[in-house]
Amino acid sequence: MKKFFPMSRGDFCFVVALLVLALVSFLPWARSAQWAGMSMLGWMMALLMVLSPTIALVRVIGERSRSASRREEVEG
Amino acid sequence: MIERILVAAYLVVCILIGILLSRRVLSSRDEYWVAGRRIGPWVNAMAIMAALASGGSIVGVMGYAYEAGIPATLALFAGAVVGFPLASILVARPLRRFGKFTITDFLSWRYPHPIVRIGVPILIVVSFTMYIVAQMKAAGITAEALLGIPYNTSLTLATLVFVLYVSVGGMLAITWTDVIQGTLMVVVVLGTAMLLMARNGSPVEIFEAGIQAAPALGAAGERSLATDLGAFVIWAAAIPIIPHVVMRVYTARNASDARLSLNLAMILYAVVILAAVMVIVPVGKVLFPTLGDSDQIFLKIMESQFNPVIRGLAVAAVLAAVMSTTDALLLACSSAIAHDLVANVWGRNLSSRAISRINIVVVWIVGLIAMALAYSPPELITGYYTDAIGALSAGLFVPVIGGLWWKRANLTGGIAAFVVGVAVYAALVLLPDVPKRAGILIALPASAAAMWLAALLGKTETPKMIEAVERLHGDN
Numbered sequence A: 001m002k003k004f005f006p007m008s009r010g011d012f013c014f015v016v017a018l019l020v021l022a023l024v025s026f027l028p029w030a031r032s033a034q035w036a037g038m039s040m041l042g043w044m045m046a047l048l049m050v051l052s053p054t055i056a057l058v059r060v061i062g063e064r065s066r067s068a069s070r071r072e073e074v075e076g
Numbered sequence B: 001m002i003e004r005i006l007v008a009a010y011l012v013v014c015i016l017i018g019i020l021l022s023r024r025v026l027s028s029r030d031e032y033w034v035a036g037r038r039i040g041p042w043v044n045a046m047a048i049m050a051a052l053a054s055g056g057s058i059v060g061v062m063g064y065a066y067e068a069g070i071p072a073t074l075a076l077f078a079g080a081v082v083g084f085p086l087a088s089i090l091v092a093r094p095l096r097r098f099g100k101f102t103i104t105d106f107l108s109w110r111y112p113h114p115i116v117r118i119g120v121p122i123l124i125v126v127s128f129t130m131y132i133v134a135q136m137k138a139a140g141i142t143a144e145a146l147l148g149i150p151y152n153t154s155l156t157l158a159t160l161v162f163v164l165y166v167s168v169g170g171m172l173a174i175t176w177t178d179v180i181q182g183t184l185m186v187v188v189v190l191g192t193a194m195l196l197m198a199r200n201g202s203p204v205e206i207f208e209a210g211i212q213a214a215p216a217l218g219a220a221g222e223r224s225l226a227t228d229l230g231a232f233v234i235w236a237a238a239i240p241i242i243p244h245v246v247m248r249v250y251t252a253r254n255a256s257d258a259r260l261s262l263n264l265a266m267i268l269y270a271v272v273i274l275a276a277v278m279v280i281v282p283v284g285k286v287l288f289p290t291l292g293d294s295d296q297i298f299l300k301i302m303e304s305q306f307n308p309v310i311r312g313l314a315v316a317a318v319l320a321a322v323m324s325t326t327d328a329l330l331l332a333c334s335s336a337i338a339h340d341l342v343a344n345v346w347g348r349n350l351s352s353r354a355i356s357r358i359n360i361v362v363v364w365i366v367g368l369i370a371m372a373l374a375y376s377p378p379e380l381i382t383g384y385y386t387d388a389i390g391a392l393s394a395g396l397f398v399p400v401i402g403g404l405w406w407k408r409a410n411l412t413g414g415i416a417a418f419v420v421g422v423a424v425y426a427a428l429v430l431l432p433d434v435p436k437r438a439g440i441l442i443a444l445p446a447s448a449a450a451m452w453l454a455a456l457l458g459k460t461e462t463p464k465m466i467e468a469v470e471r472l473h474g475d476n
Helices: A009-025 A028-032 A040-075 B002-025 B029-037 B041-052 B055-068 B070-098 B103-110 B114-147 B151-200 B203-213 B225-238 B243-251 B255-287 B294-305 B308-346 B352-374 B381-405 B411-430 B439-457 B463-473
Strands: none
Touching: A009 A040, A009 B070, A028 A040, A040 B070, A040 B255, B002 B114, B002 B151, B002 B308, B041 B151, B041 B243, B041 B255, B041 B308, B055 B070, B055 B114, B055 B151, B055 B255, B055 B294, B055 B308, B055 B381, B070 B103, B070 B225, B070 B243, B070 B255, B070 B381, B070 B463, B103 B114, B103 B243, B103 B308, B103 B381, B103 B411, B114 B151, B114 B243, B114 B294, B114 B308, B114 B352, B114 B381, B114 B411, B151 B203, B151 B255, B151 B294, B151 B308, B151 B352, B203 B255, B225 B381, B225 B439, B243 B255, B243 B308, B255 B294, B294 B308, B308 B352, B381 B411, B381 B439, B381 B463, B411 B439
């Protein structure tokens, strides 16, 4: 028996990528390094705020359209 | 005068929605707590965004950025944004399929024990009461600064209005008032940012001017790394388990709609926060470099830069932000007491109408207690309510995620994770030498370790329960 309930590969990779990006953002270099007057921590967080919703939304919409086509195939 | 008329009109609309919907929702628990489970993704997204984007997200986010700098603020609010995909992937589908009313329903089913059935609702009520106090401060200082109504009077008026419409209108009233409130928030924050850009130049020019006037705005600052990381983790872990967001998952028509609405909400939320922090705050720092109360920055900008109509809209937007969160928090508190404690623990045979009456009383009691506490408000609201939410993250994240995804999660593991998470977090918050909000960085691993150890020592979970959880995942 596997220890965990299965998660889709795409979801798993997305969660891991988010966590890795977050982790990298909090490494000490990101606090001291600056670009355009703001520490890299700030820029990385802003990037995370833009990227994570956008990618997640694209994934969910893709999933919905795949489900819809599957339903059409079954009904057709 | 115009400001007061605009705000009064807005408040009357909210009350009317509550009263008009009361007849329909008070007859059924499904209608009252989860709006009949038929809210579409766009409406639900706006309602989720409005519920999360509190007074903290308009008044507080700017106050926090003004005080602690932009990187620390983005670290805190990015946590919430990252929490949405986590919620969408980790909990939206299985919890929507579970199909009850509250997060306690799931935890009590997964870990059937009085510690969970009683402890979780109490934790929710305590934590959310603190959250509501912070929202009320935002309402009070806004009405005082922009309408000239004394803090205590405006606090009392605002409390009476939203307690009234939540107590009679339930989730359906909250959903529709949240849609109005969310729209108002987005329009006012983005509109203010655009008007400031029209007067002061492009976002890059505004940002550079702000940084030049106050270099500390862009610096990571003197706070410890643990404080920034702690704030991020508190919110990232809170969104998948925070009751007023989870209840929104239950209101969706199906699991797919729930996921879509969470992700749409996240985009709106990110846009509002980024506009506030990257455009409005730098302008405020140039205009008002030495404010005593940082939470006043948005109000000072509105007062000095805009005409009475825009100021009236701004007050309505801040009240909307406060009310849209507070109403959801009040409903979550009332469900924790009326549904989780009174109905499920003490009296299973109560009718829907009896539960609704208890619920109305609970909303009034919690609202009035929070109002009494808000007469002596906390200094910086964002930090205050983040600490309160940390207790929920520490106590509920591991039992919920473990219960949904780990096949070895069992009763002893769930209880241990809940108790250890809350106890360690509370102890660390009370210790004077621990950096603010860093307690979660120890409490969460401690909760996970407790679950793992207790699960190994306790009885193996029954195949029936494992099959039932498997059904919640469906064809993942």
